Amino acid sequence: MPTELLTTINSPDDLRKLSVSQLPQLAEEMRHAICEQVKKSGGHLAPNLGVVELMIALHYVFDFSHDRLLFDVGHQCYPHKLLTGRQHLLGKLRQKGGMSGFPSPDESPFDLFAVGHAGTAISTAVGMARGDTIHGESYEPETNQDGRRVVAFIGDASIVNGVAMEGLNNAGTLKRQMLIVLNDNGMSIANPQGAIADYFDHLRVGSTYRSMKKKAKNVMKGLPGGSLLKDMSHRMTEMLKDAIFEDSWFEHFGILSVGPIDGHDLPSLIEMLLEVRDVDRPLLLHAHTIKGKGFEYTENNATEFHSPKPFEVSDCAVTVQSSGRSFTAAFSDALIDLLKQDSKVVAATAAMPDGTGTKKAITLFPDRVWDTGICESHAMDMLAGLAKTGCKPFFAVYSTFLQRAFDQAFQEVALQGLPVRLCLDRAGVVGGDGAVHHGFCDISLLRVLPNATLLAAIDETTLKHGLQCMLQCNNGLSAIRYPRDSVSELVADSPPFVIGKAHCILESKEPKLAILGYGTPAIHALEAAQRLDSPSIAVYDARFAKPVDGDLIESLLSNSIPIITVEDHSTIGGFGSAVIEEASNRNLDTSLVTVLGLPDRWIGHGSRKEQLEEAGIDATSIALVAEKFLQPTKTEIPEIVTS
Numbered sequence: 035m036p037t038e039l040l041t042t043i044n045s046p047d048d049l050r051k052l053s054v055s056q057l058p059q060l061a062e063e064m065r066h067a068i069c070e071q072v073k074k075s076g077g078h079l080a081p082n083l084g085v086v087e088l089m090i091a092l093h094y095v096f097d098f099s100h101d102r103l104l105f106d107v108g109h110q111c112y113p114h115k116l117l118t119g120r121q122h123l124l125g126k127l128r129q130k131g132g133m134s135g136f137p138s139p140d141e142s143p144f145d146l147f148a149v150g151h152a153g154t155a156i157s158t159a160v161g162m163a164r165g166d167t168i169h170g171e172s173y174e175p176e177t178n179q180d181g182r183r184v185v186a187f188i189g190d191a192s193i194v195n196g197v198a199m200e201g202l203n204n205a206g207t208l209k210r211q212m213l214i215v216l217n218d219n220g221m222s223i224a225n226p227q228g229a230i231a232d233y234f235d236h237l238r239v240g241s242t243y244r245s246m247k248k249k250a251k252n253v254m255k256g257l258p259g260g261s262l263l264k265d266m267s268h269r270m271t272e273m274l275k276d277a278i279f280e281d282s283w284f285e286h287f288g289i290l291s292v293g294p295i296d297g298h299d300l301p302s303l304i305e306m307l308l309e310v311r312d313v314d315r316p317l318l319l320h321a322h323t324i325k326g327k328g329f330e331y332t333e334n335n336a337t338e339f340h341s342p343k344p345f346e347v348s349d350c351a352v353t354v355q356s357s358g359r360s361f362t363a364a365f366s367d368a369l370i371d372l373l374k375q376d377s378k379v380v381a382a383t384a385a386m387p388d389g390t391g392t393k394k395a396i397t398l399f400p401d402r403v404w405d406t407g408i409c410e411s412h413a414m415d416m417l418a419g420l421a422k423t424g425c426k427p428f429f430a431v432y433s434t435f436l437q438r439a440f441d442q443a444f445q446e447v448a449l450q451g452l453p454v455r456l457c458l459d460r461a462g463v464v465g466g467d468g469a470v471h472h473g474f475c476d477i478s479l480l481r482v483l484p485n486a487t488l489l490a491a492i493d494e495t496t497l498k499h500g501l502q503c504m505l506q507c508n509n510g511l512s513a514i515r516y517p518r519d520s521v522s523e524l525v526a527d528s529p530p531f532v533i534g535k536a537h538c539i540l541e542s543k544e545p546k547l548a549i550l551g552y553g554t555p556a557i558h559a560l561e562a563a564q565r566l567d568s569p570s571i572a573v574y575d576a577r578f579a580k581p582v583d584g585d586l587i588e589s590l591l592s593n594s595i596p597i598i599t600v601e602d603h604s605t606i607g608g609f610g611s612a613v614i615e616e617a618s619n620r621n622l623d624t625s626l627v628t629v630l631g632l633p634d635r636w637i638g639h640g641s642r643k644e645q646l647e648e649a650g651i652d653a654t655s656i657a658l659v660a661e662k663f664l665q666p667t668k669t670e671i672p673e674i675v676t677s
Contacts, residue, residue, distance in 0.1 A: 433473025
């Protein structure tokens with residue numbers, strides 16, 4: 035498809051030079067460009083295809099070099115980036131040196147926050163609105179028409195998130211302009227869950243939506259100048275809302291609401307945005323969109339194409355690239371085995387049934403496995419309640435999203451001594467999603483909680499053993515971490531887990547160096563040792579970050595055998611820190627411990643292989659460090675003095 039319009043857009047100023055009649059063609063070109071690139075690199079496809087018209091309309095009406103645009107979740111930003119001077123970066127989407135898959139202030143001043151978690155946009159928008167008011171820079175229709183307008187863009191069901199609810203509650207207290215654009219695609223990553231989602235479903239399919247445009251036009255005809263909300267009395271405002279919205283839920287927050295409108299009808303979108311942009315109080319524009327809009331395979335399989343790997347389309351068939359059996363797939367099968375094994379086992383995920391591998395379990399055990407929607411805090415507390423009744427709960431959650439439920443892990447789980455079991459997918463570096471999704475905090479967060487038991491898997495066998503071990507952890511929180519990666523088959527045999535005990539995966543009769551790998555870095559350590567081909571290296575699958583294997587540490591250090599710890603986690607507060615603390619508590623020489631892990635800085639997007647290399651925890655880097663310990667010590671030759 036030609037991109038004759040898209041190639042002319044180097045900034046939103048160029049966009050506004052186009053006529054409204056040209057914009058549908060631009061939308062089509064943008065969809066094609068995004069899809070063609072995601073085919074090659076992978077990325078968030080369906081969410082971005084669904085917001086093309088909304089992004090065009092917003093940039094056509096607002097000037098976000100001056101006004102404020104706050105994104106929620108962030109994975110719906112590709113069209114925004116194409117309109118703000120970053121087309122040249124699209125060819126390396128999610129690759130090192132290319133376009134980030136999420137908003138990035140380092141990339142462009144049009145991106146105000148680096149965003150990757152749901153529910154945040156309304157609250158940050160309220161903060162910027164208040165800040166602009168304090169500084170005398172807020173838009174005021176009568177006194178400061180050159181001031182800044184604020185727009186929060188939220189969607190993919192993140193409106194149901196608790197933080198979004200808190201934001202709405204506070205937004206209603208503002209006495210100035212603030213526009214919330216709700217992209218209602220009837221989806222999150224998977225099908226939406228909960229009463230609020232049901233409410234929006236009712237709006238979409240009800241008679242209100244079908245007749246909204248006609249009613250709105252009739253109302254507008256009766257207003258001076260055709261203005262929709264400007265200069266309206268409170269009575270007229272309520273009449274308009276009644277004409278458009280059967281039951282305006284948002285008015286209970288003190289927020290005007292308009293919609294739902296067709297989020298793909300560019301002329302109507304622009305007309306509506308022009309009417310509502312200058313309203314001097316918070317207003318929500320409810321837009322109905324189709325996730326994956328523009329291509330049959332993405333519209334019909336929006337969940338599968340939410341964030342696909344590279345894929346090919348031929349003869350109406352779609353083939354997604356496979357990189358082997360994933361840890362997620364291994365967990366899926368292991369969870370089902372646990373559910374079959376024990377009727378007290380229950381599980382939950384927070385809007386990620388496909389991503390965490392719980393989709394099949396939900397289908398097979400609908401009364402014991404739940405998708406809570408984008409509500410990690412609720413899920414943690416719900417599972418605490420289940421544990422209190424004698425159930426054995428498992429929470430399948432990305433490591434990065436666990437951060438959102440730490441308070442609940444602290445208060446309702448650990449403090450109560452309840453056995454909630456966390457299954458932390460995407461632990462460590464995650465590749466193309468980059469800094470917003472790296473899971474490098476979970477050990478340091480959870481290790482401080484009394485009676486917590488922290489495990490890590492190195493392959494499918496240890497994942498199964500670890501889950502079985504967690505069933506025996508009945509006095510507090512437990513967690514097992516595993517990466518976004520394929521399972522290794524390098525280790526032939528792994529015995530069941532014994533709490534607080536490591537497992538030797540490469541023995542040495544007379545070791546001069548021991549490498550303790552926590553999680554899959556143990557595999558990298560094994561590869562490093564095999565490259566060095568030295569009989570003096572012992573490699574251990576550490577298995578536990580809490581409790582660490584203190585007896586092993588003492589045995590090594592008391593015999594002056596240096597230890598290298600390797601982990602796919604921050605070096606601050608992680609497994610290596612736990613080893614040093616244990617050594618210190620036993621009055622051992624901590625100078626013999628070298629800690630390898632993720633550095634104290636942000637690692638950007640790229641391939642997981644590149645990120646491991648950058649952090650110095652790939653096999654090659656580990657080998658270089660290990661080699662230094664194996665070099666013979668120079669012997670000083672005494673100087674012979676002759677008389």
